[in-house]
Amino acid sequence: MVSLSIPGLLSGGTAAVLALVGLVGWQQASGRSSTEHLLASAAVQQCSTDEAPSTHLARRELTLDLRRESEALIQQFIRAQMTSHYWGQFASSLVDLGLSSGDLLDAQVESDPRETRLWLSSPQATEAYVAIVKRGGARLTSQLCKGDPAQLGRPFNGPCPEGLSSWSF
Numbered sequence: 001m002v003s004l005s006i007p008g009l010l011s012g013g014t015a016a017v018l019a020l021v022g023l024v025g026w027q028q029a030s031g032r033s034s035t036e037h038l039l040a041s042a043a044v045q046q047c048s049t050d051e052a053p054s055t056h057l058a059r060r061e062l063t064l065d066l067r068r069e070s071e072a073l074i075q076q077f078i079r080a081q082m083t084s085h086y087w088g089q090f091a092s093s094l095v096d097l098g099l100s101s102g103d104l105l106d107a108q109v110e111s112d113p114r115e116t117r118l119w120l121s122s123p124q125a126t127e128a129y130v131a132i133v134k135r136g137g138a139r140l141t142s143q144l145c146k147g148d149p150a151q152l153g154r155p156f157n158g159p160c161p162e163g164l165s166s167w168s169f
Helices: 006-029 034-046 053-086
Strands: 106-111 115-121 128-136 139-147 164-166
Touching: 053 115, 053 128, 053 139
Parallel strands: none
Antiparallel strands: 106 115, 115 128, 128 139, 139 164
């Protein structure tokens, strides 16, 4: 009968861990890890049959870049409109706020005495954004929405236009 001892278990466990680390290292040294292979396979499967994987990845990278630019502009817009309202009224354009949408984003500002909206889209993007700053009594609140670019600029009641959903970053 085999007797189990603590030193024997420790050396067996250590050997198993070292073997596992060796296998992982060997697999990575051979060129690609299984994780990279799975991610690449998933990216290829998500691509449509007529779209190359590089085109699909470039489109996703552009969407992420536009999302980052949109987030930064939206944060600046909300702060600037709150400051502008503090001094009397909402500003009617990004230029009045000292902001620019850059080359990739199309921006439109709508303002009235009660609220202001920043609509952001891009011809290359699959997402569109709207930031709303409202006056509710003595307090200002903001709402962010993200969704289908075809819905931008349409009138709406409620927190977000049809086809867009609440969003936070």
